[in-house]
Amino acid sequence: MRAAVRKVVIAGGGTAGWVTAAALSRQLGDMIDIQLVESDEIATVGVGEASIPTMPTFHRLLRIDEQEFMRASNATFKLGISFENWEALGQKYLHSFGETGKDTWVADFHHFWLRARELGFGGEFGDYCLELQAALADKFALSKGAGGLNYAYHLDAGLYAGFLRRISEAAGVTRTEGKIDRVAQDPDSGWITALHLDDGRTIDGDLFIDCTGFRGLLIEQTLQTGFEDWSHWLPCNRALAVQTESHGCVPYTRSIARSAGWQWQIPLQNRVGNGLVYASDYLSDAQAEAELLQGLDGKPLNDPRLIHYQTGRRKKAWNKNCIAFGLSSGFVEPLESTSIHLVMIGVTRLLQLFPFDGVSEPLTARFNQLADAELEGIRDFIILHYHVTQREDTAFWRYCRDMSVPESLAQRIALFRDHAQAYQGDSELFRVDSWVQVMLGQGLLPSHYHPMAKAMQTEQLRQFLQSLQGGIAKSVASLPTHKSFVQQYCSAQG
Numbered sequence: 001m002r003a004a005v006r007k008v009v010i011a012g013g014g015t016a017g018w019v020t021a022a023a024l025s026r027q028l029g030d031m032i033d034i035q036l037v038e039s040d041e042i043a044t045v046g047v048g049e050a051s052i053p054t055m056p057t058f059h060r061l062l063r064i065d066e067q068e069f070m071r072a073s074n075a076t077f078k079l080g081i082s083f084e085n086w087e088a089l090g091q092k093y094l095h096s097f098g099e100t101g102k103d104t105w106v107a108d109f110h111h112f113w114l115r116a117r118e119l120g121f122g123g124e125f126g127d128y129c130l131e132l133q134a135a136l137a138d139k140f141a142l143s144k145g146a147g148g149l150n151y152a153y154h155l156d157a158g159l160y161a162g163f164l165r166r167i168s169e170a171a172g173v174t175r176t177e178g179k180i181d182r183v184a185q186d187p188d189s190g191w192i193t194a195l196h197l198d199d200g201r202t203i204d205g206d207l208f209i210d211c212t213g214f215r216g217l218l219i220e221q222t223l224q225t226g227f228e229d230w231s232h233w234l235p236c237n238r239a240l241a242v243q244t245e246s247h248g249c250v251p252y253t254r255s256i257a258r259s260a261g262w263q264w265q266i267p268l269q270n271r272v273g274n275g276l277v278y279a280s281d282y283l284s285d286a287q288a289e290a291e292l293l294q295g296l297d298g299k300p301l302n303d304p305r306l307i308h309y310q311t312g313r314r315k316k317a318w319n320k321n322c323i324a325f326g327l328s329s330g331f332v333e334p335l336e337s338t339s340i341h342l343v344m345i346g347v348t349r350l351l352q353l354f355p356f357d358g359v360s361e362p363l364t365a366r367f368n369q370l371a372d373a374e375l376e377g378i379r380d381f382i383i384l385h386y387h388v389t390q391r392e393d394t395a396f397w398r399y400c401r402d403m404s405v406p407e408s409l410a411q412r413i414a415l416f417r418d419h420a421q422a423y424q425g426d427s428e429l430f431r432v433d434s435w436v437q438v439m440l441g442q443g444l445l446p447s448h449y450h451p452m453a454k455a456m457q458t459e460q461l462r463q464f465l466q467s468l469q470g471g472i473a474k475s476v477a478s479l480p481t482h483k484s485f486v487q488q489y490c491s492a493q494g
């Protein structure tokens with residue numbers, strides 16, 4: 001057991017750094033001293049503009065005013081992700097944040113849907129999900145009590161970091177601008193003692209949070225924690241990002257599979273964020289740029305920016321007295337917009353296990369165990385999108401279809417294929433709804449379903465489905481368009 005932790009030093013001021021600073025300062029207040037160091041000379045990664053529904057929850061925990069945040073970040077609402085060309089060229093489905101249908105205590109809704117399909121009636125699986133239908137109709141509204149839409153945001157990453165910085169500084173965080181030149185360690189234990197800046201200043205602390213991005217200045221360059229490479233399962237390793245003029249603002253992200261990766265479209269209030277994620281073994285940078293530019297819907301506002309990365313994770317997120325959050329802790333893939341969530345859940349976990357009395361092995365081990373389990377669930381979910389595909393038009397897609405996948409995912413695929421069973425494991429982010437939407441969307445149709453679904457009379461099943469569909473259609477019809485709702489609720493134009 002070490003000395004009590006009173007001084008926390010955050011290295012890096014991208015989304016990860018400022019999310020961490022805001023959460024620690026708003027929750028722990030005067031109990032600890034928080035310093036953040038960032039360099040104006042070293043740019044942030046500048047992407048990371050789509051989120052998942054844990055973000056509104058996290059903001060509520062921090063008492064962040066939603067309208068203020070949305071105005072400050074040019075944010076829009078997000079109800080899911082439209083996956084296009086993933087199952088096969090020309091096919092698309094929407095992975096929404098909602099619940100589909102109505103479960104019984106014995107069997108999930110999709111068993112009843114499969115039964116109806118076998119009997120030759122019923123609509124598409126997505127016809128029974130409010131969020132999905134609202135997204136397709138380009139509708140959105142907030143509702144106070146139960147029955148509201150489950151949503152997330154699209155936001156401008158740079159503006160968001162600035163917004164969180166204002167909150168953090170108001171809550172007592174001290175920001176230092178400067179370039180970290182050297183990281184000092186205790187000669188015996190190797191624990192980090194201070195950050196030395198290139199102008200001679202020194203910042204010492206008890207606990208250090210590495211938010212320096214892919215370089216992992218503290219966790220890797222200093223502590224040499226090690227990296228677990230996942231590129232055999234997730235071979236995309238580059239992205240080209242470009243912004244375009246606004247062309248409407250649908251309440252969902254678009255993810256369009258291309259020849260060796262996929263293209264994103266994230267609509268903000270004033271512009272659209274776009275990018276192509278690709279595997280450099282299958283596509284050159286020049287080919288990628290041509291593919292990206294050809295696939296844009298609006299006029300580019302800047303030149304495409306190249307980002308290199310490697311999928312995988314740091315062997316320990318918490319090592320000695322250093323915790324890595326954000327890109328310094330590893331990167332799965334932006335496909336399901338989970339990175340900012342991982343920072344938020346990571347800092348929440350840190351708050352729950354905060355080492356007030358000193359960093360200890362049991363605390364560190366528990367933290368790493370939870371972080372590992374959560375990341376593996378996300379990894380499997382993302383690999384699923386690539387692996388379960390009918391596409392064989394390029395070498396990249398043939399590789400993805402034929403590659404071996406983690407045993408945990410192989411078992412899950414078999415369970416769904418043979419029994420239509422899906423589940424949400426312990427510490428797992430994605431719910432049964434998400435697994436089922438993506439497995440069906442990718443074309444994995446189960447051969448059997450729960451016999452309980454046969455217990456419902458055919459006519460009763462038909463009416464059940466019709467009434468669900470009718471109720472959803474009525475709710476969607478009553479909603480305003482997403483654009484008009486954003487305009488009256490949180491327009492950044494004032």
Ligand SMILES: Cc1cc2nc3c(=O)[nH]c(=O)nc-3n(C[C@H](O)[C@H](O)[C@H](O)COP(=O)(O)OP(=O)(O)OC[C@H]3O[C@@H](n4cnc5c(N)ncnc54)[C@H](O)[C@@H]3O)c2cc1C
Pocket residue numbers: 011012013014015016017037038039040041042043044045046047048049050051157178179180181211212213214215217239275277307309325326327328334337338339340341
């Ligand atoms: C292509 C792509 C798309 C993505 N899309 C999404 C998405 O849609 N949704 C999502 O949730 N996430 C997404 N992410 C991930 C997301 O961008 C990051 O998780 C998030 O931006 C956090 O980045 P960061 O703060 O860890 O690192 P960075 O933004 O790289 O920030 C690093 C910080 O460290 C500072 N720094 C570095 N070295 C030094 C030094 N020597 N001295 C002082 N300061 C230093 C820099 O100045 C900077 O402030 C995406 C990532 C990529 C690559």
